[in-house]
Amino acid sequence: MSSDGQRHVEELVIEAGRSDAHYWRDLWRYRDLFMFLAWRDLLVRFKQTVFGVLWAVLRPLITMTIFVVIFSRVAGLPSGGVPYPILVLGGMLPWQFFASALSEASNSLVANANLITKVYFPRIILPASSLIVALVDFTITLCMMAMVMAWYGYLPPARIVLLPLFVALALVAALGPGLIATALNVKYRDFRFVIPFIIQFGLYVSPVGFKSSVIEDRLGPAARLVYSLNPMVGVIDGFRWCIGVEQDLHLQALVLSVATSLALLWLGVRFFRGTERDFADVI
């Protein structure tokens, strides 16, 4: 080095346990990669299947039809004056968003094993960018719901502008468990069989086919609070409140759901960071 010998070069030190120091800064530096990976997933998805977009619409549509038939005709649950399909969609859209975000995130590492063994980047980018695909699917189904509302001549209240807040909450709720699941997936290859089961189970313990207030009516206010520990209760209730299906927002319950989501996210990031350094060696 001659004249530029004194120039300021950023020095990087590689040592056991040292990666933490740069992690969050690197995360920012690799933000373009985050967008490109999300863009790739979307592009591939819509290129590979002719039914790419159609599928995103068909799936909730079919499930909705089944829900409407079973719950309104057979079970005869009350819907409180709101068209029943809208009540169901209000629960189902956020649920499906959560379910697809969780499963996309949990597959993200194994699906990108070739990247993990060949290049460095903060690995958390993979599960995070996989959420974008779920978000786009969700946007499509939202448009569908808007059409259903128009069909029934239903006008949602002004507070629908708060909807993105609950979408963000659903993302947080999915990312935490998603991080844990994807890291476990690297280590235990049979863990991926557990995820659909968790999602299936989650569907029944979340207020998708009924309102959360049913819990309070039948089991008392304490039960409702316990029930709200399920992060999706806050998301779905909030979502329904935004589109006007639910008139009041149970604030205590919402706070509990948000707290659980954040706690799960914190746990997820911790677990992910703890196992991350071994990914390239075991994947």
Add this chain to the structure above:
Amino acid sequence: MAQPIISVERLGKRYRLRHQAVPYATLRESLAATARRWVAGHAPPQTTEDFWALKDVSFAVQQGEVTGVIGRNGAGKSTLLKILSRITEPTTGRIRLGGRVASLLEVGTGFHPELTGRENIFLNGAILGMTKAEIRKKFDEIVAFAEVDQFLDTPVKHYSSGMYVRLAFAVAAHLEPEILIVDEVLAVGDAEFQQKCIRKMKDVAGHGRTVLFVSHNMMAIRRLCTHGVLLSHGAVAACGDIASIVDTYLEGCQQDAGRASQSFAGGESRPHPAFSRFEIVNAAGEARSTVLTGEPFSVVLGVHNPFDTPVAATIGIEVLDGEGVSLFTTHNDDASRELSMLPPGPSMATCLFDPNPLMPGTYTFQLGMVDRQWTRQDVVVPEVALRVDQVPYVADHMSSRRPGRLFVKLNWSLSGPSVVRA
């Protein structure tokens, strides 16, 4: 002396080998083991062994040097590069890097077959650490270097293998890091393109950037590198001027001639088709590492397909002379237009070298397997060398005095008004 741009101090990397025949731990097994522990009240004997892929490795590289890292398979080259590229962490020791690092451990990492050339340039660039703005700036140069401008909007799954490799290398060649780490990428692509790559890498080095280059191709190493680090069994065996390092390495290879077969550990446990064994067999069916000139021999490869279904795979054998110059490459589907399918589980591929075109000398092989998209599945360089000895009783026939590297038997005829017919 200036501060080195790369300094590696007492670097070590330990892998834990579990003595179990399972490729991946499964949750079910872990749970079952835990349950057994509770019931039995003591831990079942689980044998783990520490394996040091690298131990106490120290060396330094000055700015602007092109350093070749050489060594046999399993000497720790890949592990070293993975640590330098921050893909995996070292167990002990430290590395100081005085600049931005870009590493190219594989050509076309993250290329997606469904995406077009244009899309893959952006994606691959981002994966290699470029920002969107940088890629935009370099885009035209990359396309020109790769010579794929007509096919920019064609999905790369329709590319020929040559185009694919060119595009992939072009993206990587336009990275502008202070330190470039390159692993064996020249093993792919045609000779002309390899030359182009070497020129480009020399150019990169000429601009004061530092290159760390791993290859089994001693020709490329000699042409490109100024310094060398020889790794052996995870430790630095020699370090210094490239010519002497290459000589030391080749001497070591010569001494090892004699073994005729080699098994590749872990070939059966990979998640993709892989080589498990390499063997040289003479015409009589005996495992031999020495044949006579003109004597046919076979290379027998053990291959393992981990999937439950047959997969398309092309298997290639590259023959290199003692200097590491590639003589020719043969593929198992050269003679047919059908896709070559690998049955599930273990199978054997045999390549009969008949006629045997090799002149007296020592030869090494490189094995490669690619899938339909020409994506590399496995590349292995067996440590087994083949020695071809001159047939003793034929005076001048096929002697080492005959110029040329190969012996090719062709059909000759002699014509003229007074040719005597026997």
